[in-house]
Amino acid sequence: MENRHATHPDQVPGFDTDALRAHYLVPDLFAPGEIRTVHSHQDRVVLGGAVPGPGQVLELTAEPALRGEFFCERRELGVIALGGPGTVIADGTEHRLEHRDCLYVGAGTREVAFRGDGTRFYLVSAPAHAAHPTRVARHADTEPARLGAQVTANVRELRKYVHPAGIASDQLVMGVTELAEGSVWNTMPAHTHDRRTECYLYFDLPAEHRVLHLLGEPGETRHLVVGDEQAVISPSWSVHSGAGTHRYGFVWAMAGENQSFDDMDHVAVAELR
Numbered sequence: 001m002e003n004r005h006a007t008h009p010d011q012v013p014g015f016d017t018d019a020l021r022a023h024y025l026v027p028d029l030f031a032p033g034e035i036r037t038v039h040s041h042q043d044r045v046v047l048g049g050a051v052p053g054p055g056q057v058l059e060l061t062a063e064p065a066l067r068g069e070f071f072c073e074r075r076e077l078g079v080i081a082l083g084g085p086g087t088v089i090a091d092g093t094e095h096r097l098e099h100r101d102c103l104y105v106g107a108g109t110r111e112v113a114f115r116g117d118g119t120r121f122y123l124v125s126a127p128a129h130a131a132h133p134t135r136v137a138r139h140a141d142t143e144p145a146r147l148g149a150q151v152t153a154n155v156r157e158l159r160k161y162v163h164p165a166g167i168a169s170d171q172l173v174m175g176v177t178e179l180a181e182g183s184v185w186n187t188m189p190a191h192t193h194d195r196r197t198e199c200y201l202y203f204d205l206p207a208e209h210r211v212l213h214l215l216g217e218p219g220e221t222r223h224l225v226v227g228d229e230q231a232v233i234s235p236s237w238s239v240h241s242g243a244g245t246h247r248y249g250f251v252w253a254m255a256g257e258n259q260s261f262d263d264m265d266h267v268a269v270a271e272l273r
């Protein structure tokens with residue numbers, strides 16, 4: 001488990017490209033036959049990737065950094081299957097997920113394991129002090145919010161999976177946003193939410209394309225050049241918005257003080273620097 005310390009916004013202007021990437025970009029979560037995890041001190045979020053090979057069962061364990069008997073002892077977990085289909089086993093129950101389906105695993109679940117054939121399971125976990133039931137939300141059964149317009153190149157569908165009116169959780173709020181063909185911008189006008197950390201994982205982006213992801217305080221932004229199936233950790237003070245050289249989708253996941261999706265501080269486009 002890689003450990004990432006929290007950063008102060010005053011550090012951002014002093015970071016060069018490598019330092020920005022080292023602190024905020026998670027470029028290599030998915031490796032065949034492995035589970036990889038990154039622990040961030042931003043709201044103690046853990047990001048992970050599990051890629052079981054044919055016939056393989058990968059088990060999520062409590063790594064020493066968590067000082068627990070099992071991974072979900074004091075944590076809840078959101079899983080999104082990418083590329084799918086694949087199966088997540090939670091305390092003996094098998095949950096079959098297709099591309100972009102979500103499984104929420106409640107705190108107290110002892111066994112979490114992954115089976116698939118090249119399926120990339122994306123994991124987001126946060127500390128949890130209450131146990132909520134393990135549940136599936138399917139992409140095909142989730143009514144999307146239709147956002148944006150063609151004139152601003154940001155027509156997109158947003159599906160909320162883990163949220164107060166959907167799958168109940170302790171901290172996690174999680175879903176998937178997908179851009180229409182010809183649209184490239186997400187989350188513009190941008191926003192911050194000082195009560196939550198948010199992580200984006202971009203997907204369905206062709207290998208030769210990139211997303212230019214904006215981060216930093218609204219008045220002092222920097223960018224990361226992000227490839228397919230790479231994640232960005234956005235501290236509470238940071239905007240999180242991007243434009244691709246092609247359409248894409250992204251998994252967004254938040255953890256922190258509240259679960260109110262609309263608790264955002266919007267930033268007008270002309271205020272960004």
Ligand SMILES: O=C[C@H](O)[C@@H](O)CC(=O)C(=O)O
Binds near residue numbers: 158193264
């Ligand atoms: O706080 C909410 C998050 O930034 C995302 O849900 C925004 C998003 O998916 C979008 O505008 O497309």
Ligand SMILES: [Zn+2]
Binds near residue numbers: 191192193240
């Ligand atoms: Zn946000």
